[in-house]
Amino acid sequence: MDNGIILPADCLGFYSIPLDDGCILTEAWLNEHSDFRRPVRPYLYVTIFKTGFDHGILVYKVIVERDTPAQLVYMIVKDEKLLVTCNAGTNESFLSRHAYFALHRGMNYHHQNDFSRYNWFDFFEKGKKKSKYLDVICDRQGLDINLKKKYHNFWRRGNKLFCFKEGEELSERQLPVEPYPNKPDPVDNEVLGYFITAPIWGNYCEHIPILVPYIGQLNKGGKDIRTYTRMLGPDDVDGPLWTERQWVLNIICFHMADIAWLAEQKVWCNKISSEAEEIASRRAQIFTLWHEVWPYLATMLFIKFYGSTDRGLLRGKPNKRNVDRAVLSDQSPKICFKLRDCKQYYELLMFVKVGKRVFTPSKFSGIFFVRSDNEPDKYYLWDSIQDVRLAAFFGIYNYGFLVLRCHFNGVFASFIERLSVQYEFL
Known part of the structure; x- marks a missing residue:
């Protein structure tokens, strides 16, 4: 042989x-x-x-x-x-x-x-x-x-590659809006804020990130939250703290929660291929809503990250240990790649480019967002659902993998060619 x-x-x-x-x-x-x-x-x-x-x-x-x-x-x-x-x-x-x-x-x-x-x-x-x-x-x-350890994350023939879908590469990004007033107008020292909820353990969870409004009490300086009182749900249709913009945001939050709940139920209760398209469609709907609210959130105060592994825990009084700082950026993150020839194999690495800055994504970014390990509290929203799926695919390989030279031609070479059409290679 x-x-x-x-x-x-x-x-x-x-x-x-x-x-x-x-x-x-x-x-x-x-x-x-x-x-x-x-x-x-x-x-x-x-x-x-x-x-x-x-x-x-x-x-x-x-x-x-x-x-x-x-x-x-x-x-x-x-x-x-x-x-x-x-x-x-x-x-x-x-x-x-x-x-x-x-x-x-x-x-x-x-x-x-x-x-x-x-x-x-x-x-x-x-x-x-x-x-x-x-x-x-x-x-x-x-x-x-x-x-x-030296040869981590090899792609082999027979392993699945990322599947491109027509129309997903279109950008969803909305235009910036007028800044929200920096000085809140609290009622009884309470303000309305928003949680970006995502799995504590990164992308390896079926919990879909959604936006959840909350009520919190300000500290003495009035610049941050001292106590998180409760999260709001669909029954909280109105409140004395709400401005017109917040009222619209809250309605979108509740709509996100409804879509996510149905998608997650199908993931856990019926993991069959016939449900995959519907689950993907619901995730795309939520991603579109994130783009709708992102320009408003980027100008508001009291936006926090809330880590949770179960959407059912996103109610009642928030656990302060799960709350972390969040800074939202209106800059557009771009996926880029580097292909290195290492003689016996190739190395394909994925990076994110924001302006002139290039970094490797953090594995704890969340499926709709990207962060860097150097600035873990700064959130960027992907431009398109294709970027979301592509980042999730490379996240499985820790944003880079190796390919034997004998495996490069054929399917993998076609994959590289397709990537080079839509994304920059450094």
């Missing part, structure tokens, strides 16, 4: 099985390739365990029935296919019983076997048993394969 790997002489050839999404083998698809089945009778003795991952080849030792010799099953994940062979009769057109049992062993509750954790064949140099990119540990506790 290629890559300098020589299998035992009694292995006849590789049986090829295409994988769903580049790495998923379903039980139904496996059964299409073999007439063997795991018998219902409980007394058939089958023992299967992993013995190694040398040269990027996953090796199983399989024993079927007692007092029979163990057979070795070899598997390679490459180019969105699973190549399987063994020393028990598997060839290009036949999958042996031992190979079938080894493939069936990893099926989960959903009758699927995910081979993405073994998709490292191209990371082994020709003729070399170990990879300079990977730490492989195979012992009694199992097989662990991890990238070395």
Whole structure:
């Protein structure tokens, strides 16, 4: 075979099985390739365990029935296919019983076997048993394969790339408005402010950021909030503290909450593909509302960040420990990239450009906003829903990933070309 790997002489050839999404083998698809089945009778003795991952080849030792010799099953994940062979009769057109049992062993509750954790064949140099990119540990506790710290976040063939959608690149940014009076007019030392709510743990939460109005009491200097009294809800349709602008903002806040609640319920209660478009549509609606209110908020006082992992907690008396300072900017953040050639691989990094300043986004920005680690209390609002989705995609890879040179051509090269059309490369 290629890559300098020589299998035992009694292995006849590789049986090829295409994988769903580049790495998923379903039980139904496996059964299409073999007439063997795991018998219902409980007394058939089958023992299967992993013995190694040398040269990027996953090796199983399989024993079927007692007092029979163990057979070795070899598997390679490459180019969105699973190549399987063994020393028990598997060839290009036949999958042996031992190979079938080894493939069936990893099926989960959903009758699927995910081979993405073994998709490292191209990371082994020709003729070399170990990879300079990977730490492989195979012992009694199992097989662990991890990238070395120096080579974090590799993109591999079979991994999904960002999907561009027509119309999403259009900017949503509104024109600036007249500044709001800097001096509030409190009633009984109380003022109306607004919380930017977002998950405490960054983007890895289904809670959609919304704007929540609150009532707070001023400190002695009258420049900041001393006590946060309560958050307002739809029942608080009017109040003595509200100006006409605040009344409009509050109505938009309550509308945001209604949309977010329906979207989050579908995420938690019915995680199926048919709901994905509706959830994405509701997030886009909320993002449009953020653009509607942002010019007003950027000129107002008492705008705070409120960290929460559950929208149901956004009621009653705020927890002061979850409140943080927030400064809203009316500047437009632009996504830009840098592609570096590192000989054996490429490195693609995402940055944000605001004016002449370039920085790496903070992973705690929130899905609609971007912040830097140097100025964590300064919030910028993305221009378009495409920017929101693209930043979330790169956030999975900590805003940068590596690509082997042999993986660059094809799908990834087309992705880079598409990025260069709409975004700046430094």
